[in-house]
Amino acid sequence: MSDGVAARAAAARTLDEVLHRGRSLKSALAGGLPALDDARDRALVEAIVLTALRQRARCNAALDGWMARPLGRRDGALRALLLVGLAQLELGLPAHAALAATVDAARALGRTHQAGMVNALLRRAQREGLPPAAPEAVWPAWLARQVHTDWPQQAEAIFAESANTPPLWLRVNRRWITRDDYLVLLADAGIAAQPCPELADALRLETALPVAQLPGFDAGLVSVQDGAAQAVADALAPPAGARMLDACAAPGGKASHLAEREGSLRITALDVDARRVRRMQEAFTRLRLEIDARVADATRPDAWWDGAPFDAILIDAPCSATGIVRRQPDVLLHRRAEDIAALCATQARLLDALWPLLAPGGTLVYATCSLLRAENALQVEAFLARTPDAACVPLDARFGIDTGSGHQRFPGQQGRDGFFCARLRKT
Ligand SMILES: C[S@@+](CC[C@H](N)C(=O)[O-])C[C@H]1O[C@@H](n2cnc3c(N)ncnc32)[C@H](O)[C@@H]1O
Known part of the structure; x- marks a missing residue:
């Protein structure tokens, strides 16, 4: 295969796995990309797949409106291939080459009998452009409802921005x-x-x-590192020489940033996922930073804590990732309503388990890349209600709107991701 046909075929297979076989985008790309020798082909596959997922509402509208026969459950591979073709036009790739390579990819994928139809549909897209469609259409109904309930004024902008390509x-x-x-x-x-x-x-x-x-x-x-994530170092602002815990640290973005800013910090970076801790250690080595990285469950300090209190703690908690749909559009495919209660329970356990490790006068920052109040302001409110020696210290407008129990940013504001951040002080 030549002239990018292998890349189009790989993009179609990757998309099929993500859309129809429940595989995460990250793992599907990790499985498919190494087979391509050329770095440009690998970058092209990633760009095509991300664009197809971000523009899924408009791509679906084109397929629903233009196909003579609606695509069924068994047409997943064909749907994926068509989305790959449409995404290339959206990306502004030269139409002739994109169409020819996608039609050849149909043949390479054993769909020679559908190559004519793929060609005709992509030519129509080239002539007319994709039809408009509400980006909300590809959000799971329960999640779209929750975003409307939590952020009635911002919901439309959240859906629209989440379909955009981030800087x-x-x-x-x-x-x-x-x-x-x-x-x-x-x-x-x-x-x-x-x-x-x-x-x-x-x-x-x-x-x-x-x-x-x-x-x-x-x-x-x-x-x-996204701008919203970079602001966390300003929210925590640990003093020189502080003993600091990053409880959910992998792959190490925020811990490294803090260490880069202040070399005298004594940082312990934990994560429960051993594979992610290995990636974090590689990042610390590349950045030439000395940070104590460990595999540990932060909710069970008796297994790893030496009893010396921390001056500053960061809990960058596992969450629904609803603020970073631009970067991880497969969140909309894989997130389930029941995940939210489980995530909230883990977040509450992290807060309760780690608060006793904070020195009096110390600062704990609780952060998520979620847009949901249950994981953010309501989580912090409930924590403050059951923790008499905790107080929320407001940050300034750079951190987003003040909910009273932390600050919320929305995706796309100043080009940044959606993010939540609350600064808590031990009184
Ligand atoms: C949002 S990510 C952290 C991103 C990281 N702070 C950064 O800036 O690169 C959340 C992390 O929490 C970890 N995690 C989840 N439950 C945990 C627990 N009980 N103890 C420690 N880490 C946990 C996950 O493995 C995941 O790596």
């Missing part, structure tokens, strides 16, 4: 280079970037590119 945010490792000097390295490499005035280490690139193309990536000069 690429970088975090410059100020331990080894200033942001201004890194901007010069980027300019020399022909990469345009904007510094974010509110976030001291953040740069924003409008166009995504593979990390291997970022100057000094392997030498640890820079990491990829």
Whole structure:
């Protein structure tokens, strides 16, 4: 196979697994990409699959309106291939090459009998563009209802923004280079970037590119991290020399940021998932940071805590990920209503188990990338009600709207992800 046909076929297989076989996007990409030798093909597959998932509402509207016979449950592979074709037109790839490669991919996938139909449908999309469709249509009904209930004013914007392609945010490792000097390295490499005035280490690139193309990536000069996540270091702001716990730390984005900002911090970074801890250790090595990384269940301190209180604790809790649908559009396919109660129970256990480990006067930041009040403000409110020595200390408007029990940001605001963050002080 040549001329990108293998990439289109791989994209169709990946999409089929995510859409119809319950596989997560991350694991489907990890399974499919290594078979492609060319890094450009791998980047193309990722871009096509992400665009198809983000634009699923409009792609579905095209298929529903244009197919002579509605696609059924057994037409998953064909649906995936058609979405791959439509996504390429949305991405603005040269239409002739995209169409030809997708039709060839139909043959390569054993669908020669459908190649003519694929060609005709994609030609129509090329002529007419995708029809409009409400982005909310691809949200599970229970979740869309909850977003409307929690954020009646913002719901429409949340659905619309969640279908957009996010910018690429970088975090410059100020331990080894200033942001201004890194901007010069980027300019020399022909990469345009904007510094974010509110976030001291953040740069924003409008166009995504593979990390291997970022100057000094392997030498640890820079990491990829959304602007909303970078604000957490400002919310916690541990003093120099503080003993700090990052309880849910992998893959280590926020722990590294804190260590880059203040070399004297003594950070313990825990995570319950051994594979993710290995990735976190690799990140610390690349960034040349010394952080004590351990596999441990943060809700069971008796198994790992030495009894010395922490001055600062970060709980970046496992959550519904409803604020990062732009980056992980498969959240809408795989999240179940019953997950929310289980996640809320884990979040409450983390708060209750770790609060006694905080020194008097110490600060705990509770953060999620969720939009749901149950995981965010209501979680913090309930914690404050049962914890007499805890007080919520408001942050400023940079952290989003003040719910009274923490601050909420919505996806797309200033290009950042949806995020929640509450700063709690032990009185
Ligand atoms: C939102 S992610 C953390 C992201 C990380 N803070 C960063 O900035 O890169 C949540 C993490 O919590 C971990 N986790 C879930 N339950 C845990 C527990 N009981 N103890 C420790 N880690 C846990 C998950 O494995 C996952 O890596």
